[in-house]
Amino acid sequence: MPHEIPHRELNDGTTLPAIGFGTYPLKGDECVAAVVSAIEIGYRLIDTAVNYENEEAVGEALRRCGVPREELRVTSKLPGRHHAYDDAVVSVHESLGRLGLDYLDLHLIHWPNPSQGLYAEAWRALVDLQEQGLVRSIGVSNFTEDHLLRVVDLTGVTPSVNQIELHPLFPQRQMRAVHERLGVQTESWSPLGKREAPLTEPAVAQPAERLGVTPAQVILRWQLQLGSIPVPKSKTPERQRQNLDVFGFELTLDEMEEISALGRPDGRLFGGDPDVHEEM
Numbered sequence: 001m002p003h004e005i006p007h008r009e010l011n012d013g014t015t016l017p018a019i020g021f022g023t024y025p026l027k028g029d030e031c032v033a034a035v036v037s038a039i040e041i042g043y044r045l046i047d048t049a050v051n052y053e054n055e056e057a058v059g060e061a062l063r064r065c066g067v068p069r070e071e072l073r074v075t076s077k078l079p080g081r082h083h084a085y086d087d088a089v090v091s092v093h094e095s096l097g098r099l100g101l102d103y104l105d106l107h108l109i110h111w112p113n114p115s116q117g118l119y120a121e122a123w124r125a126l127v128d129l130q131e132q133g134l135v136r137s138i139g140v141s142n143f144t145e146d147h148l149l150r151v152v153d154l155t156g157v158t159p160s161v162n163q164i165e166l167h168p169l170f171p172q173r174q175m176r177a178v179h180e181r182l183g184v185q186t187e188s189w190s191p192l193g194k195r196e197a198p199l200t201e202p203a204v205a206q207p208a209e210r211l212g213v214t215p216a217q218v219i220l221r222w223q224l225q226l227g228s229i230p231v232p233k234s235k236t237p238e239r240q241r242q243n244l245d246v247f248g249f250e251l252t253l254d255e256m257e258e259i260s261a262l263g264r265p266d267g268r269l270f271g272g273d274p275d276v277h278e279e280m
Ligand code: A2P
Pocket: 022, 189, 190, 191, 192, 193, 194, 195, 214, 216, 217, 231, 232, 233, 234, 235, 236, 239, 240, 242, 243
């Protein structure tokens, strides 16, 4: 019997499951099959983005899976080229069209792209789209403390979520403290660390051995105990199942610290520093 997935409350009063399913870089039929399988296995939070070019496939999976719409939480993300107010409004309508939905549960500004300087305008658009009911919760991704403070200052609305790169090699102590202070829910992209996943490091492998679970499950459990919402991707049903089965065991405080100690200042997977890395 799988454990029930707990929910985390957001600052707007809505909730999200404590773990979700990431869809990058799945596309086409492979994406449809993976998302249908993930929902069948029990995932209820599905994470896509305009720039993943798979919103149509995700939409197809949502229709095929047979789970009622209101039981699902669907996240998408606004690309950098759509930050201007009117473009952002059109972009969200287009995402809804591709997904075949009449509302999104969560929409995030994908990257702040500070040299463009339009992320605050994009945020205003999301605030208005939320008021209109097209997006239930609004948030951001890859925002630094400065970017967060700027949008809060300008609109008085605090993002409900900031989805950031977070894995054992880059545990984001400082941003998690910022989120704690501001009441922003952390979500983790690349929660395992992709090809750098430290699956054989003793800090991960030893607790896996002690608990009779896999190293990937230890890393995802570490994410949950940090308070973040990880969105692991896998195209393999067996791994999807494994990655969701992380509610029946617990890491000790020492084990948590040892995993966090794998972090390095240069631990980002591809140098995605939001002050300089930009995506359109
Ligand atoms: P696959 O899709 O073949 O399962 P991240 O979530 O950090 O972005 O990592 C995703 C990568 O990790 C994918 O390449 C995925 O491969 C692999 N992966 C996902 N779950 C597991 C797991 N439980 N054990 C090992 N590798 C995994």
